[in-house]
Amino acid sequence: xxxxxxxxxxxxxxxxxxxxxxxxxxxxxxxxxxxxxxxxxxxxxxxxxxxxxxxxxxxxxxxxxxxxxxxxxxxxxxxxxxxxxxxxxxxxxxxxxxxxxxxxxxxxxxxxxxxxxxxxxxxxxxxxxxxxxxxxxxxxxxxxxxxxxxxxxxxxxxxxxxxxxxxxxxxxxxxxxxxxxxxxxxxxxxxxxxxxxxxxxxxxxxxxxxxxxxxxxxxxxxxxxxxxxxxxxxxxxxxxxxxxxxxxxxxxxxxxxxxxxxxxxxxxxxxxxxxxxxxxxxxxxxxxxxxxxxxxxxxxxxxxxxxxxxxxxxxxxxxxxxxxxxxxxxxxxxxx
Numbered sequence: 001x002x003x004x005x006x007x008x009x010x011x012x013x014x015x016x017x018x019x020x021x022x023x024x025x026x027x028x029x030x031x032x033x034x035x036x037x038x039x040x041x042x043x044x045x046x047x048x049x050x051x052x053x054x055x056x057x058x059x060x061x062x063x064x065x066x067x068x069x070x071x072x073x074x075x076x077x078x079x080x081x082x083x084x085x086x087x088x089x090x091x092x093x094x095x096x097x098x099x100x101x102x103x104x105x106x107x108x109x110x111x112x113x114x115x116x117x118x119x120x121x122x123x124x125x126x127x128x129x130x131x132x133x134x135x136x137x138x139x140x141x142x143x144x145x146x147x148x149x150x151x152x153x154x155x156x157x158x159x160x161x162x163x164x165x166x167x168x169x170x171x172x173x174x175x176x177x178x179x180x181x182x183x184x185x186x187x188x189x190x191x192x193x194x195x196x197x198x199x200x201x202x203x204x205x206x207x208x209x210x211x212x213x214x215x216x217x218x219x220x221x222x223x224x225x226x227x228x229x230x231x232x233x234x235x236x237x238x239x240x241x242x243x244x245x246x247x248x249x250x251x252x253x254x255x256x257x258x259x260x261x262x263x264x265x266x267x268x269x270x271x272x273x274x275x276x277x278x279x280x281x282x283x284x285x286x287x288x289x290x291x292x293x294x295x296x297x298x299x300x301x302x303x304x305x306x307x308x309x310x311x312x313x314x315x316x317x318x319x320x321x322x323x324x325x326x327x328x329x330x331x332x333x334x335x336x
Contacts, residue, residue, distance in 0.1 A: 043322065043323065046321075046322035046323070047318065047319065047322045047323075049322070050317075050318035050319075050321050050322050051318070052314040052315075052317045052318040052321075053314070053315055053317075053318020053319055053321075053322060054318070055314050056310075056311045056312065056313070056314030056315030056316070056317075056318060057315055057318075059307065059310070059311035059314070060311040060312065060315060063127055063131065063307075063308060063311060064131065066124060066127045067127040067128040067131050070124050070125050070127065070128055073124050074118075074120070074121035074124040074125060075107075075118065075120070075121060076117070076118040076121040077121065078117065078118075078121045078122045078124075078125040078126075078276075078278040079117065079276040079278070080117060080118070080121075081115060081116050081117060082112070082116050082117065082118065083116050086106045087105070087106070088106060088108070088112050088116060089112070089116070090112065090114055090115075090116055091111070091112060091113065091114055091287075091290060091293070091294040091297060092108065092111055092112040093111050093294075093296065094108060094109055094110055094111040094119075094296055095107050095108050095109075095111075096109055108120060110123060110296060110300045111294070111296045111297065113283070113286075113287065113297055114286060114287060114290070114294075114297070115275075115276070117276075119283075119296070119297060119300060120300075121278075122278040122283060123278075123280070123283075123300050123301060123304055125278040126278045126279055126280045126283065126301065126304060127304070127308075129190075129273065129277065129278060129279045129280075130260050130263070130264075130279070130280055130304075130305070130308055131308075133190075133193075133194060133197070133259060133260060133263040134256035134257070134259045134260045134263075134308075134312070135256065136194055136198075137194050137197040137198040137201065137259045137263070138198075138201065138252050138255045138256050138259050140194075140198040141198045141199075141201035141202045141204070141205055141255070142205050142248065142252050144198075144202050144205075144206075145201075145202045145203070145204065145205025145206040145208075145209060146205060146206075146209050146241070146248065148163050148167070148202070148206040148209075149163075149205065149206035149207065149208065149209030149210035149213065150209050150210070150213050150236055150237075150240070150241055150244075151163065151236075152164055152206065152210050152213075153209065153210035153211070153212075153213030153214045153217070154213050154217055154232070154235075154236050154240065160210075163206070164206075164207075164210070167202070167203035167206050167207060168203075170199070170200065170202070170203045171203045171204075173200075175200040175201070175258075175262065176262055176265055176266075178196075178199075178200045179193070179196040179197055179199075179200050179262055179266060180196075180266070180269070180271060182195070182196035182199060182200075183196045183266060183271045183272075184271070188270065188271050188272075188274065189272075189273075189274060190267075190272055190273040190274070190277065190279070193263060193266045193267070193271060193272035193273070194263070196266075197259050197262050197263060197266075200262075201255055201258075201259065204251065204255065205248065205251060205252070205255075208247050208248055208251050209241075209244060209248060211247075212243075212244030212247055212248075213236075213240055213241075213244060216240050216243050216244055217235075217240055221239065222235060222239055222240060225239050246323040247323075249319060249323065250316055250319045250320040250323060251316075253312055253315050253316035253319055254312065254313065254316035254317075254320075256312045257308070257309040257312035257313050257316070260305065260308055260309060260312075261305070261309060263279075263281060264279075264280055264281030264284070264305055265281060266281065267279050267280075267281030267282040267284075267285060268281045268282070268284050268285040268288070269285065270285060280301040280302075280304050280305050281301075281305070283297070283301040284298060284301050284302060284305075
């Protein structure tokens, strides 16, 4: 006996709002998942997993605070000569009351330099000068190097050959010797030293950006933008360059440490910051003959340079490990 096929059950009107609520919840969950796994959040998570980046960032943050609050932390003006103001003598040893120094003597944590100025105040204010040198020189080098490298990698042809051969000429000379030559041509002084250090660092960032542009400009999303009629400048500066920032950030962080060392070397030779500017390299150069008679005048500026360079190197190494996908993939494989 044949039975008529029963019609499918009709959904009750209460099921439709329930399904809509479930769909909205699923959509909200996927949106929250997307936000939690966005590029910047993943990058921040990778950076926070790198101990070297955390240690370098903490040290750098402390240095920035010291530079910002230098007038509060420094007990004296860094250029003030204390002759006739306090009973101190030239190159006097450090005097710290907590460590047994007589309370009737004025307290100078790092002693007195050869011009009867407070060494601690000069080291504190030297943080400002060194950080200013590092950020300004590398910032200028990154801007100019990014423009040259991006145009060279995207244009190709004779433009690429001309720009890269010029960069090769600059890189053929040792950076410090080239900086010394530029300062000798322009004249002594901190501004000319900054310009010289920035010029010798431009080829590094130009080559980094060029390599990134060459690899990114062949990607599908760039071809899609080109097919939609986007102009070359828009493609280069909006689509390509934002995706080439990772190696530039890492190289820039490491480059700041090198720039501070180069500036200290120029000042040590008398070509950079001129007295009475409280710059660590200049302080080392003026007291270089007092290593055995007044070692504190050489030790503290050298220690400040070492800590600052170490902070940027640690931060740069951590950023490189976090932002380089090849290193992250290799470390993941090793843990598995």
